[in-house]
Each structure stands twice: as C-alpha cells, then as structure tokens.
Amino acid sequence: MARSIAGQLALFLGFAIHLQPVHPAEPEPERSPIPADELLIFTVATKERDGYHRFMQSAKHFNYTVKVLGQGEEWKSSETVNSIGGGQKVRLLKSALEMYADREKLVVMYLDCYDVIFAGGPEELLRKFQQANHKVVFAADGRIWPDKRLSDKYPVVRSGKRFLNAGDEVLLKFEEGRGRAWNSVYDTMPVTLHGNGPTKLNLHYFGNYIPNGWTRESGCGVCDSDLLDLDTLQEIPKVTIGVFIEQPTPFLPRFLDILLNLDYPKEKLSFFIHNNEVYHEKHIKRFWEKAKHMIKPIKIVGPEEYLSQADARNMGMDICRQNKECDYYFSIDADVVLTNPKTLKLLIEQNRKMIAPLVTRHGKLWSNFWGALSADGYYARSEDYVDIVQGNRIGVWNVPFVANIYLIKGQTLRSELKDRNYFARDRLDSDMALCRNVREMNLQREKDSPSVETFHMLRPPKGIFMYITNRHEFGRLLSTANYNTSHHSNDLWQIFENPVDWKEIYINPNYSKIFTENIVEQPCPDVFWFPIFSETACDELVQEMEHFGQWSGGKHHDSRIAGGYENVPTDDIHMKQVGLEKVWLHFIREFIAPVTLKVFAGYYTKGHALLNFVVKYTTERQRSLRPHHDSSTFTINIALNKVGEDFQGGGCKFLRYNCSIESPRKGWSFMHPGRLTHLHEGLPILKGTRYIAVSFIDP
Structure with a gap:
C-alpha cells in the first residue's frame, strides 16, 4: 500500500518512541521547511476510550490536524485467532488516503491513538522528517515482534535499530517549563511517544507530564480540564x-x-x-x-x-x-x-x-x-x-x-x-x-x-x-497489622500503631489550647488543672477496668507492689494488670511531659512512673482517702466521670493550704507536687461511683 502511493505523497508511519529511517541515504541540498498545514495525522478509534482522549489532548496542545477513522464502527479484531490483527486499521487508512492522492506536498502520519501521545509540535516533527531524507519513514526497534521468523526479511542497517517495533531507553527530562522524553541512547527528544506491551505503563507515566501534564514551574496543567460542576x-x-x-x-x-x-x-x-x-x-x-x-x-x-x-x-x-x-x-x-x-x-x-x-x-x-x-x-x-x-x-x-x-x-x-x-x-x-x-x-x-x-x-x-x-x-x-481484640476497649492500645488517630479519639480537643491560650487553671497553690482526656477515653478506660473486675479492695497488704504493703491503700486496678502499662507511660511522655515543662518551668520529667492505676470510690467499699503524701516528684489525677451525674460528693483537699476542689471535671487532670508540700486527702463521696486515674511520676 505504501509503495503504490509513494510517488504521490510522503507517508510517515510512526509506531515507536522516536523516528528513524529504515536505511541511510545520500544527503540532499538543504530544502525549505515543510509548512505545518501540510501535515495530516491519521488514527483509528472505533471507540473514544481514555487513551484516545489523551492522544487528542496532546494533539490539541500542539495544534495538530487529526483525521480519526473508524468512529462508531464495530471493532473487527481479526477473523481468526491465528491472526495478529490490525488488518481493519490498514483497510481504513488505505480507503481514507485515496482522497488525498493528488496532494503531492502532503505529509501523512499514522499513529495508534490508544497508545501514543505527542511530545513535540508539527514544525519539529516535519523538520526531523526532512532530516530523515526519505519519503517513507517507520519507527524502528532492536527487537522484532510478533514473528521472529521474519527477521531475515528486514534489511541490515549500519546504525540505529533494524525492526519495525516499539521500545527504547527513554527518560523524563524537564526543560523550558515543560517535560520532554529524552532518548538516552541517541541523545534525542522524541516527537511522539508510543507505548505498547511492556512499555504501556511507561507511557502512562510519561503522559502524566507530557506535553503539559505537570511542570515544576506551573504545576498541573490539565487538572482543571473537563471538570464536572x-x-x-x-x-x-x-x-x-x-x-x-x-x-x-x-x-x-x-x-x-x-x-x-x-x-x-x-x-x-x-x-x-x-x-x-x-x-x-x-x-x-x-x-x-x-x-x-x-x-x-x-x-x-x-x-x-x-x-x-x-x-x-x-x-x-x-x-x-x-x-x-x-x-x-x-x-x-x-x-x-x-x-x-x-x-x-x-x-x-x-x-x-x-x-x-x-x-x-x-x-x-x-x-x-x-x-x-x-x-x-x-x-x-x-x-x-x-x-x-x-x-x-x-x-x-x-x-x-x-x-x-x-x-x-x-x-x-x-x-x-x-x-x-x-x-x-x-x-x-x-x-x-x-x-x-x-x-x-x-x-x-x-x-x-x-x-x-x-x-x-x-x-x-x-x-x-x-x-x-x-x-x-x-x-x-490505619495500620491494622497488630490489632488485638482480646480486650474490652481494644482501641486504647493503638497509641503506637496509629498515634494520630489515638490522639484524635482519646485526647481532649482543648488540649492544644494549654500551649496557645493558657487555659491551665490553678485552683490551689501549685495545683494545676487542665484538660487531657476526651469523654471517650474516660468511658473506655472505666469500661476496661470494670470488665477486668479485679479491684484490690483497698487492703494494706498488696502483692502488686514492692514490699507487699501499702500505707494508704485505695480500691484500685493497676494499668499493668490490664496490659496498659506501656501505653500509659507513652501517654505520660507524649502528653503530660509537655504540660509539666510549661507549669514547672525548668523541670524536665523522664516520664517514669512505677504506680499507674484507676481508683474506684463507692459508699460501700471506699468512700474517701485519708491525708497522705504521694511517693512521686509530681502526681497526676484525672477525673474519669462526672460529679452530679455519676456521683455526689468527692473531690480533693490540700491541707497545708486549706484548699479543696469539690467539682472535678471529667477528662481534666490535676497536677501537683507529690512530696513535702502537698499533703492531701480524698473527700468522701455521698452517692454513686467515682473513678480517677492516678500516676506517681518520677518517684
């Protein structure tokens, strides 16, 4: 087909990444450039798929004239499974070329629109076509597909690739505010990029940048095209x-x-x-x-x-x-x-x-x-x-x-x-x-x-x-790999796997205001009061402890601590008993330590605590707690439920200052020195059940 009309027009067939003559020819005298309006692009698209739209978008960007063949027709892939197909494309192209037979100066280029994008404009393409110094030019490759038995039919070339196929060593290169494909072997800039078979995904990659997909200077050039309002x-x-x-x-x-x-x-x-x-x-x-x-x-x-x-x-x-x-x-x-x-x-x-x-x-x-x-x-x-x-x-x-x-x-x-x-x-x-x-x-x-x-x-x-x-x-x-569902409130353990989500769920939404708006209160001398836990954190911690159920009973003899004897016992469950010790210590280092530095300027806590526990006050088992010092440098005491709703009475009194806090807020923590200056007692509850979480930090 190409031979029958070669004398009437120059037919330029592009199937590969860069253009290359079949065999070298003698140089001719310099000729005037071929006008861009003498270039006509042919392609076949029975259906307008994504590849077609990408091809047409690149053609429009460079102002190519494109003739689309086969639109609306049924794709007749091939008559038999022993055929490699493509005959329908040839027939459509042959028929379309008949009407241009008298256009001697016309340059025709055929491309497979589903697998091709333009990387350069018509002027550059025609210039390279003229440099090839042939009337018919094919893209070439070093491999032959689909039938290697035909290799002897191809002429031997002194340089470049020999076979009609696709594939080259091509890299992305940014220059002059746009992306180009660079053939690292021949140091050339291809005008068209064709990717099929193993190279199809590479074409998708290049298509994200070429011709105007994304550049360092202007960012995404196509993101706002064809939007649906x-x-x-x-x-x-x-x-x-x-x-x-x-x-x-x-x-x-x-x-x-x-x-x-x-x-x-x-x-x-x-x-x-x-x-x-x-x-x-x-x-x-x-x-x-x-x-x-x-x-x-x-x-x-x-x-x-x-x-x-x-x-x-x-x-x-x-x-x-x-x-x-x-x-x-x-x-x-x-x-x-x-x-x-x-x-x-x-x-x-x-x-x-x-x-x-x-x-x-x-x-x-x-x-x-x-x-x-x-x-x-x-x-x-x-x-x-x-x-x-x-x-x-x-x-x-x-x-x-x-x-x-x-x-x-x-x-x-x-x-x-x-x-x-x-x-x-x-x-x-x-x-x-x-x-x-x-x-x-x-x-x-x-x-x-x-x-x-x-x-x-x-x-x-x-x-x-x-x-x-x-x-x-x-x-x-989220990370789900180490999610353990053997507890009652399993998400409490996610502080390591999913720290951002743990913070969103369990840390009080006003926590950040401690550092930006100075919302820390001081109801008694050196007793600081601030939001730390969300309602969810309080509820799930209480539920986890009640599900475990092994409250100590407030006895002096306690095998859980060193020495086995507690001077001022509480009815409690230790974090270690339910497997929360590591989580709790990490919580102290991540969220309590920064507050400590703010309210006790110059003191840097190690976030170390041997005793971390939840205390349960009830009228039946433990109504109050007698005056005592804590075995800590400082103590945190977090209210886990609401006074007036869940219980009545309760609170904490600091005897040295004769200062009481009788309405603790759910999710808020006291922070106060543990030894010497802050002798304190737990005030009796009158009704219901009160829960608090306590840590003796830096003992």
Whole structure:
C-alpha cells in the first residue's frame, strides 16, 4: 500500500518512541521547511476510550490536524485467532488516503491513538522528517515482534535499530517549563511517544507530564480540564457506597460515623456493607440503628454468610452495575480515615472513569497507590512516587494500581467493566486482581509468534485509566497489622500503631489550647488543672477496668507492689494488670511531659512512673482517702466521670493550704507536687461511683 502511493505523497508511519529511517541515504541540498498545514495525522478509534482522549489532548496542545477513522464502527479484531490483527486499521487508512492522492506536498502520519501521545509540535516533527531524507519513514526497534521468523526479511542497517517495533531507553527530562522524553541512547527528544506491551505503563507515566501534564514551574496543567460542576447539574448523581470490613480494624465506630457525615445529600446515597468479622457485629448494629432513617437502602452482608473478599467486592460493584440509576460506585475499606467530608464531591467533580484519593499512613511512604510495577506485576517505586506522596508534586496521576478507596462511574461498570468478576484472578489479592483486570496485564505478554495470546495484543484495550489525585488532603490509612481484640476497649492500645488517630479519639480537643491560650487553671497553690482526656477515653478506660473486675479492695497488704504493703491503700486496678502499662507511660511522655515543662518551668520529667492505676470510690467499699503524701516528684489525677451525674460528693483537699476542689471535671487532670508540700486527702463521696486515674511520676 505504501509503495503504490509513494510517488504521490510522503507517508510517515510512526509506531515507536522516536523516528528513524529504515536505511541511510545520500544527503540532499538543504530544502525549505515543510509548512505545518501540510501535515495530516491519521488514527483509528472505533471507540473514544481514555487513551484516545489523551492522544487528542496532546494533539490539541500542539495544534495538530487529526483525521480519526473508524468512529462508531464495530471493532473487527481479526477473523481468526491465528491472526495478529490490525488488518481493519490498514483497510481504513488505505480507503481514507485515496482522497488525498493528488496532494503531492502532503505529509501523512499514522499513529495508534490508544497508545501514543505527542511530545513535540508539527514544525519539529516535519523538520526531523526532512532530516530523515526519505519519503517513507517507520519507527524502528532492536527487537522484532510478533514473528521472529521474519527477521531475515528486514534489511541490515549500519546504525540505529533494524525492526519495525516499539521500545527504547527513554527518560523524563524537564526543560523550558515543560517535560520532554529524552532518548538516552541517541541523545534525542522524541516527537511522539508510543507505548505498547511492556512499555504501556511507561507511557502512562510519561503522559502524566507530557506535553503539559505537570511542570515544576506551573504545576498541573490539565487538572482543571473537563471538570464536572455539580452545581450546574439538574440532579445530583446517585452513589452506591461499598464498605468493606475484611479484618479487625481499630476505630471502626468513627469510620462509620464519617461515612454518615460525608458532605453529600443523604437521599442520593445507598450502602452495601460487607463485614467479615464477628467482633465488629456490635459496631454494625449500632450503625444500622443510627443510619436506617437517613440512608436507604442499606444492604449488610455479615460473617455468617462466609462470603470471600473477592465475592463480596464483586457483589458490591454489581449492585451499582445492575442499577441504571447508580451514577457512581464508591468503594472504601475500613482502614481508610477520611478527614475531608467533601471527598466524594471532589472525586466526582474530577470527572474520571476511575479515580482514587491519595491516602497514606501517617509519617510513612505507605499509600494506596503504586507508581510503577515490577516485572512480575507487583510493587515498584516510580521516580515520582515520593514526590507525589509527600505533596511535592500536586496533580491527577495515571497509575497502574490503586486500592482501599476509589470511585468508578456507573456507566463504566455497565460498559467497559460489564463483567461480574473483577476481583478474582490468578490467586491475587482482590485489589491487585481488580487493577490487573482493569489495565489488562495480559496485553503486556510478548510471544515469539502469533498465538491466542499475541492475538489479543492488537485488540483495542479496555482503555480504562486509573487515576490518583493528591490535589486535596483526603485522609490517611490505619495500620491494622497488630490489632488485638482480646480486650474490652481494644482501641486504647493503638497509641503506637496509629498515634494520630489515638490522639484524635482519646485526647481532649482543648488540649492544644494549654500551649496557645493558657487555659491551665490553678485552683490551689501549685495545683494545676487542665484538660487531657476526651469523654471517650474516660468511658473506655472505666469500661476496661470494670470488665477486668479485679479491684484490690483497698487492703494494706498488696502483692502488686514492692514490699507487699501499702500505707494508704485505695480500691484500685493497676494499668499493668490490664496490659496498659506501656501505653500509659507513652501517654505520660507524649502528653503530660509537655504540660509539666510549661507549669514547672525548668523541670524536665523522664516520664517514669512505677504506680499507674484507676481508683474506684463507692459508699460501700471506699468512700474517701485519708491525708497522705504521694511517693512521686509530681502526681497526676484525672477525673474519669462526672460529679452530679455519676456521683455526689468527692473531690480533693490540700491541707497545708486549706484548699479543696469539690467539682472535678471529667477528662481534666490535676497536677501537683507529690512530696513535702502537698499533703492531701480524698473527700468522701455521698452517692454513686467515682473513678480517677492516678500516676506517681518520677518517684
């Protein structure tokens, strides 16, 4: 076909990353540049998939004239499985070229739009075409595919690559406010980038930057293109939220509350919840009682169904797929902590077929996406991964793997992803199976000759790009690896694994004001009073102690302490008895020590304490505590319940100053010297039960 019209027009075929002649030719006298309007780009696109839109976006950026063939036609992949396909493209191109047969100065370039982006403009392309000094130019490679038996048919070249194929050693390079691909072997800047088979994911990476995806000077150049403005829609999209609780997960009640508090109309939401853990049944029940009047419908599949994770995820996705009114499917795992209530709206407005918000583990590079894949399809770190995770590069990124949380258009589920099993494949984890099925990893397998497998390589890919966005702060990931559910209030132990979440749940929200607004009170000389625990912390600590139940009874003989004798005994349980000692000492170092430095200027505590315990005052067992000094440099005394509601009476009196505090506040702590100056007593309670947490620090 090329030979039949070679005398009438210059046909320039580009299938690879950079342009190169088939064989060298004698130099000709310098010619005038070919005008850009004499260049016409041809491509075939029976469907407008993501790759097509990326190609057209790059063409528009450089002002190329593109002729798209086959639009709306059925893709006739190939007649037999023994064919490698591509014949339909040739027929479409041959037919289209007939009308340009009399355009002798016209330069025609054919590109595979699903796998190609422009990296340079028409003038640069035509200049390099003229430098090739041939009427017909193909992209070349050092490998031959798909049939190595044809290698003898190709002419031998003195330099460069020999075969018609794709692939080169290409790196990303920033220059003059834009990104370019740099061929490190030939020290050239390719005008077009083609990635297929093993190089397809590399093309996605380059496409994040080239031609105007992201630059150091201006940041993201395409993030605001093709946005969906929800305010202009006559009807807000309906969203099915798939919730997956696949292992014991800390702070689950908060996770469920966050979903109910998303900034999105409740009447437009429905829920599918898969709970695989008996431990969380109580949390799901409480959520149901709260949500059933707000969200309809809510479908819950519990552990009694023995549904595998893959089957559960397929079920959740299929609920949206089968419902034509479902505009989006929002999948979220229980280990995701959403801190941005607008997350769902922001993802919808970005208007991608499949997009995930970036979430990371606090203080770590662990995130919910991969920037690259290893040869066996597992994690590999892309060059830009750290910059994206740390927010040094902000944008919307085409990536090969997302997990934990993502949004998919309902129409995409009913078209490109219309099959009902995407989460099971080759014994992969469900999230890996989904991403591999979406990106069709089998397209990357290269064979020596045409076969059933290589046949698929020239079929149009599903073409669904998976994006990750870090344009906003969305939230973080919990660590679930060491979550122990053998206690009553298991989340109390999460201070090491998930310190940010522990602080949010258990530290009083006014704690930071101690250092910014000086809210520390001093009701008695050198007795400082400040907020430390949240209501949740107080309640769960009391519940943990009552669940343990082994109160000491306030006896003098006490085998738990050195010497076995307590001069001023209390009815208590030690933190060590319930396994909270390490957690409590870390709490002292992280949250009590900074307050100590503020109120006792010049004193630096080691945060060491041998006695840490919860005391229980009741009218039946221990009403009060006689005057005493503490065996500490300083003591903290935290009220764990409310006077007037849970008990009457009680309090603390400092005898040296004749100063009493009779209305302790729940979650607030006293801090006072332990020895010599602050002889004190526990005032009698009159009714109910009073709980306090006490530590003798730096004994």
